[in-house]
Amino acid sequence: EAVSGAQLIAESLRAQSIEYMFGIVGIPVTEIAIAAQAVGIKYVGMRNEQAACYAASAVGYLTGRPGVCLVVSGPGFLHALGGMANATMNCWPLIVIGGSSDRNQETMGAFQEFPQVEAGRLYNKLSVRPSSIEVIPAVIEKAVRTSIYGRPGSCYIDIPGDFVNLQVNKSSVKYVECCLPPPVSTAECSTVSEAASIIAHSKKPLLIIGKGAAYSHAENNIRKLVDLCGLPFLPTPMAKGVVPDNHPNCVAAARSTALQHADVIILLGARLNWILHFGLPPRFQQDVKVIQIDICAEELGNNVRPAAILLGDVNAVTEQLLEEFSKRPLKYPSNSEWWKRLREKISTNEERSKGLALQKLLPMNYYTVFHHIRELIPKDCILVSEGANTMDIGRTMLPNYYPRQRLDAGTFGTMGVGLGFAIAAAMVAKDRTPEKRVVCIEGDSAFGFSGMEVETICRYNLPILIIIINNNGIYTGLDADTWKEMLKFGDPATCVPPVSLLPNSHYEEIMSAFGGKGYFVKTPEELQNALKASITDKQTPSLINVMIDPQSERKKQEFPWLTRSNL
Numbered sequence: 001e002a003v004s005g006a007q008l009i010a011e012s013l014r015a016q017s018i019e020y021m022f023g024i025v026g027i028p029v030t031e032i033a034i035a036a037q038a039v040g041i042k043y044v045g046m047r048n049e050q051a052a053c054y055a056a057s058a059v060g061y062l063t064g065r066p067g068v069c070l071v072v073s074g075p076g077f078l079h080a081l082g083g084m085a086n087a088t089m090n091c092w093p094l095i096v097i098g099g100s101s102d103r104n105q106e107t108m109g110a111f112q113e114f115p116q117v118e119a120g121r122l123y124n125k126l127s128v129r130p131s132s133i134e135v136i137p138a139v140i141e142k143a144v145r146t147s148i149y150g151r152p153g154s155c156y157i158d159i160p161g162d163f164v165n166l167q168v169n170k171s172s173v174k175y176v177e178c179c180l181p182p183p184v185s186t187a188e189c190s191t192v193s194e195a196a197s198i199i200a201h202s203k204k205p206l207l208i209i210g211k212g213a214a215y216s217h218a219e220n221n222i223r224k225l226v227d228l229c230g231l232p233f234l235p236t237p238m239a240k241g242v243v244p245d246n247h248p249n250c251v252a253a254a255r256s257t258a259l260q261h262a263d264v265i266i267l268l269g270a271r272l273n274w275i276l277h278f279g280l281p282p283r284f285q286q287d288v289k290v291i292q293i294d295i296c297a298e299e300l301g302n303n304v305r306p307a308a309i310l311l312g313d314v315n316a317v318t319e320q321l322l323e324e325f326s327k328r329p330l331k332y333p334s335n336s337e338w339w340k341r342l343r344e345k346i347s348t349n350e351e352r353s354k355g356l357a358l359q360k361l362l363p364m365n366y367y368t369v370f371h372h373i374r375e376l377i378p379k380d381c382i383l384v385s386e387g388a389n390t391m392d393i394g395r396t397m398l399p400n401y402y403p404r405q406r407l408d409a410g411t412f413g414t415m416g417v418g419l420g421f422a423i424a425a426a427m428v429a430k431d432r433t434p435e436k437r438v439v440c441i442e443g444d445s446a447f448g449f450s451g452m453e454v455e456t457i458c459r460y461n462l463p464i465l466i467i468i469i470n471n472n473g474i475y476t477g478l479d480a481d482t483w484k485e486m487l488k489f490g491d492p493a494t495c496v497p498p499v500s501l502l503p504n505s506h507y508e509e510i511m512s513a514f515g516g517k518g519y520f521v522k523t524p525e526e527l528q529n530a531l532k533a534s535i536t537d538k539q540t541p542s543l544i545n546v547m548i549d550p551q552s553e554r555k556k557q558e559f560p561w562l563t564r565s566n567l
Helices: 005-015 029-038 049-063 075-079 081-090 116-120 133-148 160-164 189-200 211-215 220-228 252-263 273-281 315-326 337-355 366-376 389-397 418-434 442-449 453-459 478-489 508-513 524-536
Strands: 003-006 020-023 042-045 067-071 093-098 127-128 154-160 167-171 205-209 233-235 264-268 289-294 309-312 384-385 438-443 465-469 517-522 544-546
Touching: 003 005, 003 524, 005 029, 005 133, 005 160, 020 029, 020 418, 029 042, 029 067, 029 160, 042 418, 049 067, 049 075, 049 081, 049 093, 049 127, 049 418, 067 075, 075 081, 075 116, 075 167, 081 093, 081 154, 093 116, 093 133, 093 160, 116 127, 116 154, 116 160, 127 133, 133 154, 154 418, 189 264, 189 289, 189 309, 189 315, 205 220, 211 220, 211 315, 220 315, 233 252, 252 337, 264 438, 289 315, 337 366, 337 389, 366 389, 366 465, 384 389, 384 418, 389 438, 389 465, 418 438, 418 442, 418 453, 442 465, 478 524, 508 517, 508 544, 517 524, 524 544
Parallel strands: 020 042, 020 067, 067 093, 093 154, 127 154, 205 233, 205 264, 264 289, 289 309, 384 438, 438 465, 465 544, 517 544
Antiparallel strands: 003 167
């Protein structure tokens, strides 16, 4: 009995429990998508390979099993590099399958010929081309296994065009079983007790929860640790909700103070990179003791020499710490000077935010808009957020109560991820938690990177709510009158500020064009009405275009997560 390359690829992916594929078909990969659907893999056809690759990577983070991004040769492959890099930087599993030119035309200047395996090495944990059709199942097993074992990341498989329709006899194929689940490793017992003793002696402890903790499903154990020991904690952006943001020990609203004065910091699947200011002064104490818990040995000791290193799975290692603290209980006193200082800072920061949120001026500012969004969106919705000010202020104003339900620009600070992430989250939610809504909050500039994916959302009828916070530009914009004045000076290419976008752009009409519902909003009342209508309608995709003050910015350094230079 004969089997084609395309069928073999689809069957092998299914055998490795792959459920979702995103991509754009064309020569030579169309048959692979058709074969994937035939074996029960869901195929979502996107409008740009970059967005397809972002979507596939988000599936990996949300489910722990990689999504597949399917692309054509040459330019199709190259457009997916952004998603590969973003997945690897965020440590998310991903499989990219790229068609490539026929083997017998190599070096001849074939259609879209490009050294794809070589180019893929820089962005992936593994970049391979099967040497024959017969070994495809083994190569796919290795790619899936590599993407999820150790520190997760992206893997690329190159499929020559002539493999796709070539038939071979099934008896000659090397079939393999599904790879085993990733092994869970624990830290050495001596380092666990050493870490526990450092925590017990600290005067100003701080837990920092990273998205590695979210990925390892460590929420129950971390919640126990926080409650048992009474420790203050700070989530990194995508770790929001591992312990709910409204937990009394969350010190996100006093972030700078917490980082600057802590004497012992426990890193739970978080890295001391730019997001945490490298762990260095003046943002941290010179002699801060860092206890580092990470799955990747090479990460341990980066930028700061740790006081204790616990190599292993965050969930398993947290359980080891819990066992240690059950032998020698630690309850950090809630009336300590440290807690007093943190609580004071939290309340002044929250008052300041509240003041800005309740301003009655029109056009609205970011804080007012987020205040109304927070009041009306479901508590358990999956939040996707990207933009500059939109993402930063949104992070501080919109709470997360559940793990793995905030997706944003991440470690790599990638703009353009929003709609791909939202589509992935909606596909996964449809199968696993159909009652959950996906709310995608975009800056107007961020939306532009992948705005045409609105058609994809409507085609698959995904009831995503997109909210665009529109300030007519990147960081800041111009109002319509200033824009008109500006044009009197000549060609916009020479006189319009590089951060400006066209004022009062009606992005909501893009949604209406494809059959979804669009709302153009200028006042708090209009915003509340649009939000209520969109949330009540659980079947239709909708887009709310919220016009805000083009000069509205975040409060000066209140949440100095990012400075301009590293946006």
